[in-house]
Amino acid sequence: MLGPEATAGLLPWAALADEIAALLQDEGIAVPPRSVLPLAGGSTLFVMPASDRTVAMAKLITLTPGNAARGQPTIQGDVVVFDVASGERRVVLDGPTVTARRTAAVSLLAAQRLAPVPQGPLLVVGAGVQGLAHVQAFVEVLGVREVWVASRSAASAEALAQAARALGAKARVVQDADAALAHCPLVAACTPGTAVVLGARPRHDAFVAAVGAYTPTMAELSPGLCQWMAQQGTVVVDTADAGHEAGDLLQAGLDVARLPTLRDVVRQAGAARSRTGPVLFKSCGWAGWDLAAARLVLRSANTATPGH
Incomplete structure (x- = not known):
């Protein structure tokens, strides 16, 4: 044990x-x-x-x-x-x-295959266990050297910023996550999924991983953001189960069942590399x-x- x-x-x-x-x-x-x-x-x-x-x-x-x-x-x-x-x-x-490590590793795999600018800077929204896991994975493997942290808890945000600094990255705490989107092409939304935390449009070279919401009633991204990502770029889900679990996308009125999955991305590496525009990766979890x-x-x- x-x-x-x-x-x-x-x-x-x-x-x-x-x-x-x-x-x-x-x-x-x-x-x-x-x-x-x-x-x-x-x-x-x-x-x-x-x-x-x-x-x-x-x-x-x-x-x-x-x-x-x-x-x-x-x-x-x-x-x-x-x-x-x-x-x-x-x-x-x-x-x-x-749970923490496999969730962040799934986001890492998606970023490796889909992120237009995988080196960041990285914006992490939510400074709990998943926020830390994503910082660790992205700094260690993607080579991220600058981390921006937004959280409802100032103490938690500063603790995560300190953890990022201990890994060798520059880090800052920001009050407005939406405003930070303009500066960060790599984004990880790692909140409990009980309230929308991102609503502004990200950059056209953005990769956004959203891992907090896993039921139809949960969401951390606004419907408008999800709709814009679907129109301007690509939305990928972790598995087909997202069709009845991805609250962010379902509340945006997207036809989740028609979206590509991470399995599709892995099995069609060339097609993944040829995608243009922003990428939203929605992860709901899977055994x-x-x-x-x-x-x-x-x-x-x-x-x-x-x-x-």
Whole structure:
């Protein structure tokens, strides 16, 4: 059973993004719909299984938004990983760490394939766990050297700016996220998805990753922004499940089912490179991303212990 630090150590950013790309090329993946169980007091239990031909996993996490005000983690739980052939439980990973790293790694993969100016500057809206994960991934792999941070909490914004500086990037806290769009071709919206935080038009060379909203009633981007991105550039979703989950896009009246997915991008690399205009990447989450993390961890374990 691995804690947060050990789990993170087995999921380096570049390798995890590569594993996600490899998973999208794999025809032997099984990912049933996630089960979502509302709990008393406003919490939610998520059950997310997935498997390939050799690895099976189930992520069991709770989301408790009220914990933020109490200084406690809002996401808690585990990822249990099994060997398909033997049925043996091989490892239990820290659920929040897997969630944070695989979500940022999916955005990283999308930026690698689609961002017109992948080196930034990067605007991060939302200074929580996902904000930090996106800063770490984009600075380490894309070579971002300037980070702008916008958050409702001044203390959280400054803490994320300090973390970016510790990684070797310049960082500043900004009060107006919409105004910052004119200066940042790389954007990550990493809020809880309970309110719209971006409504202005981004640059024509912008790449915007929006990861906070994952139900039809949630949104962090305004309908007008989403409509403009669809008209002027390209909108890509992480999976086909976004057709009933991507609140930002659904509230904008977009036909989400007709939008290209990250799988399409990975399998048509040349077409992805030829796109012009701004890019909006909408990520809602998928157990396949957790499976990619599990595959990477098991491969590392097998390399460390030959003959197991």
